[in-house]
Amino acid sequence: MTEFDALRTQLREAAAAFADGPDALEGLLLGIVDDVDRAIRERLEIFPVCHHSPASATAMARRLREKQPKVVYLELCEDMAPLLTELRNCRLPVAVQAFASEVDGFPPEWAPLSVVAPITEASAEYQAIAYALDTPGVELVLVDRSSDHVFQWERRRTPPDTRPADPDTAPREEEALHGDAIGVELGDLRPRFAELEEHLLHHGRVRHWSEWWHQYVELPLGDSDHDTYRQVMFLIGSLFRRLAPGDSHRIRVDEDRERYMWTRIREHLATTGGAPEDGLYVCGAFHAASRVAEFGVDGTDTFGISPRSASTWQYGLIPSSHAAIEAQFGLAPGSVSIAATEWAKNVKRSRVKPFRLAGQLGGGKRKKTKALPDPAPALTPSDNLTGFLQRPPVLDRLDEAELLDWSVEVVRAARRNGYLAATADAIAVFETSILLAGMRDRIKPTPYDFQDAAITCLEKDAVPGRRDVRRIVEIMMGGDRLGQVGYDALPPLARDVHDRLAPLKLSLQRRGVQRALLDIASNPELEPCSDLLWMLRYLLPHGAARPIMGQRRLGERPIQESWDLALGTHQRALIELGYEGVSVEQVMEQRLRRSAYDSRSTAATVLAAVEDATLYLRGSRLADELGTRALQVLATERSVDGAPEVLRRVRRLLAFYRTSEPVLPPWIESFVKAGYAHYCTLLPTAFTDEHTSVDQVAAMLGFLFSMEGLALSLGCDRAQLELAVSQSHPEEPAKVALLWSAQVQLGKLTRAELRATCDELLDNPLVLPAYPRYLSGFVHALEPVPGLVDFVVEVVSNAFARLPDHVLLPWLPILITTLRAGGTELAPLLIRESDRIFPSRLAELDEWVPPWLAEDVIPAAPRAQRSRGVSLLAAYPATCDAVANLLCCDATWEGSSGTSGVSLVGRYPDTAKTLGELLSR
Template identity: 65%
Template structure:
């Protein structure tokens, strides 16, 4: 027994006798044309095209081939639905998006169905978050099918494409998520960013996947891009064609693009798996229901209608394709606003092509009088009506391709009156946008449009010809405003229509945000930027709105809620605030927050916890989370939990890279608690003690480690020296810090300066000795080139030892005074760059100290003597041997003398001879002789 016939290209079973079918004549014509080329593959491809069309049309389940956002597909769909009245509509769309379709009646198109996941399970962690969008426009066949199914009683709508989970299951693990799909390539602005970086899933992706073929079509079609070619040679001829012609042409185009694509690519495998998936789901539904295939309609892309997989059709192979289970990833679903430009950017269409398609759809409806299907606001199903008798069985398939391919179409292009109106309107619009255009420009645009159409072999100008003519005639040298002429033409021909998600279709979090901001008295669903003024003292009821706005500021993009007046920092609360709100424009971000929680506070709490418990979390990030919890959430439970986590992270860190950030945030939190709380929280005390021990342990290593910069070492010393008194009161040992400093032996000049500063602060290095060492550095010609690094270390030492400011000014002044010009001039650039790179934030402190040290006027500078150059103060004269009245006073009050001597650390040594009562003890005598003026003054006051 012989097997079934196979396809000449793919090897798939055919089982069709095309030569005896309605397309036999067309097949012979194409084969005859192929013989002229003398190429076997050409004949095989042309014969295969006819076979694919015949196979799709013979399928018992009617296949409706579509192209994404195609007005001809939409008009053909509306006509066919009214004629056939199918009971089941199978739609090529992710099957798990089905519940979202019931909410489309609350939206203004275009909108996008979105599936979103942040907590992923079964996918690479670097892919998160995962997002899939499927945009819906009114001028599309899928919207007509959805509207028909949702508004007609007794009609079932079944989505049969792979789930969003399978979209990412089929992605290569070594590629970024969505690399094989449309991933939002294009410019990023307010409108094109509506879909973000989500993966786009569309119905009817009909575009050559063979670059040479697309280039050939664009060249010979005399067009600039694919969207223009498709509109000129497919949309316009098919928009008013009968259903059979439309169906055969679309399958033919899908077969052509399919057979000319490169074999063996990953995209080919995904396409075939999608087709197996969809036919498997269709057969499962038919077997589990009583649906009659004759009363069903399968809506899919024309590319998939020409499928050659073994599972194709109701009688295709069964059991050969297994649908894998979904992963444990938790998917969230919602509707987000979309726009024509967002769709164009995501799917690689030319700017303005979707708007032109919408205009073509509107004109086709007006010309034909066809009534499309639409979802009414607030009404999902129409009232039950008497059932119409079933449609008569379709007539036998007739060859409509031969006439379509051999007859020049008469497209309904732009007529003279419409072209004239466009020419006048574009001049008016250009003048409003700053162009010096006139009536002569309108005439030039009109005539140039006709000229371009003639050059390109077109009977009438297309919108693209008009756009080129307008750019040529009006946009001369520069664009005076924000919009160029090409953009103005897009606005004129239909504009960038932006959709909106209705209140009832929003997730609970988005509705909660709108409800809580209602006291502001603004229509926040508008896409304009609105100014909100909050006088929180005069209107205390607006304070919850302020709190909510600050939380949104933390969670959503900066342009959604932007404070103009007011701030929120620890210890501060604004009296008046002013906000620029663009919530309607950023509704997508608000909707995506709804996937994470019921309120924005819950979402923020979850994010803070997730941040501090992440594998790469640091103590600085945990302190930032603590600060955010105080500012935006309040309460002690979450703050204490995050603070305890900060202690754990700090104790576990083995590097000090984040020491400056830890110091800055720890100081701010300590100041806040000391000003607002009677005592420090337990976690804060633990953080100080743990940080003191942690940094003491790492200090000797940090001084010698080349990977640790001086900035980090300075921050460690700032923590240890600045919080030492608090740490000692909490039980830490000062000896630990002294040992850590004594065990440090740095070699880098800036770290050496930091060590000297720390030793001076601890009393291990006298200030005079430090000054002497600095003088030696300046006197050593071998060290002078690296002296800026020493100076950088001293400047950074002002963080832990602010008392060194005067010494740093002195050292810098001596350098400028002593170094000769040949050494000083090459040395200055290095000094400036070193201070800028390593100690920029401490330079203002140094400048303030210099302002206090140097004279304020030019006249005073002539007589000014630097404090470090002033002569030493002469010693006080020696006091007399006898202390005089003061001695008698001290002898008369021995108890007081003993107490003062004890406070001054002097042992009271009174003589045993009673005859010497006029003499004081030797220790007290020293006190009197050192301070004779003070003792005599006290004696005088006491008479």
């Protein structure tokens, strides 16, 4: 006869009375009792817990002082054991994290892999850890599957959603502390049968599961004895387990975890030769009621543990918060804070002395530890479950002083947050709390009743400030405690960052934004801090290091800078950065190299990596390596999508190397030479391809024309460019205008011919609707041929003067968009040229004649200017000889007298005209 025979008899009678047939319900109820009986009789004491449950923490602290086990087996990833000693250097709550940035054995799209195990002070696992680490002769053994096995047993993960977050549904900063990591918890005790949870919430008259657990489990078990606590938790775990839906994958994972843990326990007992009676197995109540064959120290040894993958795992502690834990595990907002408050009440009421790690941050001064009393003798387990189930619920008397204090405090907090709350509202909250508790069959209002009452009485039409009443109550009940990882527990990279930023004299561990002022001109020793801050800005999320004043450009040295730093707020990101390397420079180099050698990288992205390497790391080794990679990628590209970015970055790099280096690096010379041939080859196709935009073709021409001098000096042939332009036959008006501009630059088309062509277009009524597209092409042409800026001003002015409004007005937004896109280069050119041509005073506008019209009215002026230029050049033969040498011409002076006239003037009339104007000034 066993201790639970009487309970079995009662349940069998109840099943026969309430069910149509006794088989199904009786099997369920008696199976639950069998699970409880089996767990109670196990030689290795099983201690069932629920994650972040104050009742579990209180019972754990009490049992550890009574039993004083020599070994504690804990349901936690076994590879996280070395990190637990660092908990004493942290302010709880924190999370133990396993992180793998480079995966081997998993799909690449899963990377990075991250597993977190949050730990709070009001949790049973922290009590077990503190007892084992601070008690001599006690061993702590983690027996759950490793972080690698968590992903081995995981179903195919969906890639993270890259869409921009909705600001209304995006998690708060405190909720996002764990990122997208997989959370492992000690005791996932929640119904997996949706109808069962709905039934419990409906009949318990509560809104969510956290409130049900607090009302019907936490409060009754808060003062219960050890045997009652264990049997009730076994009962709940078995009930939820037997009523779980038939998800084969989840059931298999749960059972494999139980087989894994019992296999590790038996291995440890066999290795150490310890007695099971001297140990304590701490696991979730759901796993304590297990029915696998490997259950118990006398179970079978048929489970084979697969080897870990070749992925490299990094381990560390990251800050956590109550809100992050609630968001991670689907708990109600504020439930963990309420649990922390309940834990403090349990400790005070039961006078149980909790365990705390020596030197724990945030715990105040630690009292001297006293030796533990002798362990209590083991008692024969008895049936406490029957009495607990038959006992009517204990109705706590109303604590009017506590409720009144809550009501006054919430009104005071609401006033601080902009609510129009008065004393009458405090009375209303007090009475409404009692009313809601009575409607829910409770005498004493719970924190959840009080929260509903405060929302009902204080929230009127809108939330005046940043916090609603629900959030105010959460803060008042204990607040969203934010954890912090101490300096000694940080990875080497994070400690190095704190050490190198020490000259700023800021408390970088503190949360919030701090302003750092760097007067580098007066304090040159602050320049390394500036270099580090710019790298952190590149590597960390937005807001961790934000420049207010100052910028970093190629070839410039910082003078004064101002920064907003929030490294304490973004401590998790800084810690995860430490998983990638031991210094910020190493991580920077790895990320740049990874970006450059990615299979999807383009020449533009690789050049961006070259520029960042030069800008932040200042060395030439990595820049030269990545530059060679850019040359390789350019040779394999068959599109010109990145041509605008390639042009901008090559120009910046060339300007930097020409001013800072004695000679150009070999890679950039090769890049210019290969780019010249590459874009010449693709130019005819780009002109006719409808998928190639105008700005991309303009960027190609800009590369060819601006790099032409360097490319020709490196051995390129200009005939290749002339041939590519002659083979281009675009049909789109904007690209046709680009082609005309290129022909003017190459000397294949004169400005007079181009002006005449534009006039013909304006005179043709059939072409007028498309004429603005030609103008857009001319505006884009300023990129490759900036010398045409005066002509562009001319054609745009003519368009404003002659185009009808129904054609001109729809084109203006296109013009503004074009100038905005290339505003840094194109708009200043047009503005300066317009300022030179147009009159500066309004009164002069009536008599002003545009230069291009003045030339048409007085056709003899160019001939007179040419004759004047010829005479001036003949009068200054040395100047003409110098021009001849610049043009690589060996012509000699000719004329009837041998000293008047020169053959160069006839060959280059435009040059003679320009020189004549200069000399006449």
